[in-house]
Amino acid sequence: MFASQNPDPRMAAARTPPHPCASWPDNGQGIRDTLDRVGDKWSILVIGILGAGPLRFGALYDQVPGISQRMLTRTLRHLERDGLLTRTSYPEVPPRVEYELTPLGDQMRETAYTFVRWATDHNDEIEAARHRYDNR
Amino acid sequence: MFASQNPDPRMAAARTPPHPCASWPDNGQGIRDTLDRVGDKWSILVIGILGAGPLRFGALYDQVPGISQRMLTRTLRHLERDGLLTRTSYPEVPPRVEYELTPLGDQMRETAYTFVRWATDHNDEIEAARHRYDNR
């Protein structure tokens, strides 16, 4: 890793154009961190589902098709850690635990929605491009 | 694929919603596919950088901090396959290859920008939540 950004002011007037991650803010650092955080297999899905309102563990388990118990637990813990949802445990028997988006989490859901919508709307178009490429 | 959109008016009054991925369109299928496609470590970064204009292989390699040659090639191939960018090879010596976003790719970049912007703007907030969680 020797050719990262060059913060040396003396090199400011070097020949070749600078090497920022153009077009993305923060040199792409924000999206890098965020993808590491919610770019896994289930996070976005869980966030989307919780957008409809708080749910308990079992209900989430039913609504995320294909997720394992282990991954649901892990995903929820991570999202809780990041402040995107809250976990509320009720001291009953049998135990009941409810998960709910925080304002921050809901904000993220709203922001992601635009992108998800685009993805859904252009799925066919991308799929078509794939087939064209494969039969080139 | 049996649970796509159902425009049939006779099904309008069906029973309670079984297991829909509420809050996301297409039962989350679009975002599932899209994350499988551009949710890897580099795709979004490359798309963002190419938003500033076409670049050749070496320039991209310089501008994506930390990427390996292998992964840059793979990422570019995948994005080309999905119709998000074009690859133009000029028959010169030494070889010159330019990559440029397609209209579809640029549309995706624009759509993603909102989300990336949010991610960048709230990075600190999330980082703080993490720290709070770890010291709970």
Added chain:
DNA sequence: CTGTATCCTTCACGATACTG
């Protein structure tokens, strides 16, 4: 310069069994 071809490591994830 623009890639391939191998090899290797890590780790995300799934399956299963068990627990308060």
Added chain:
DNA sequence: CAGTATCGTGAAGGATACAG
């Protein structure tokens, strides 16, 4: 019901060498 503990697997990605 809502988890945890443990093990196994595959795939993603990095390092390096080589090629057209």
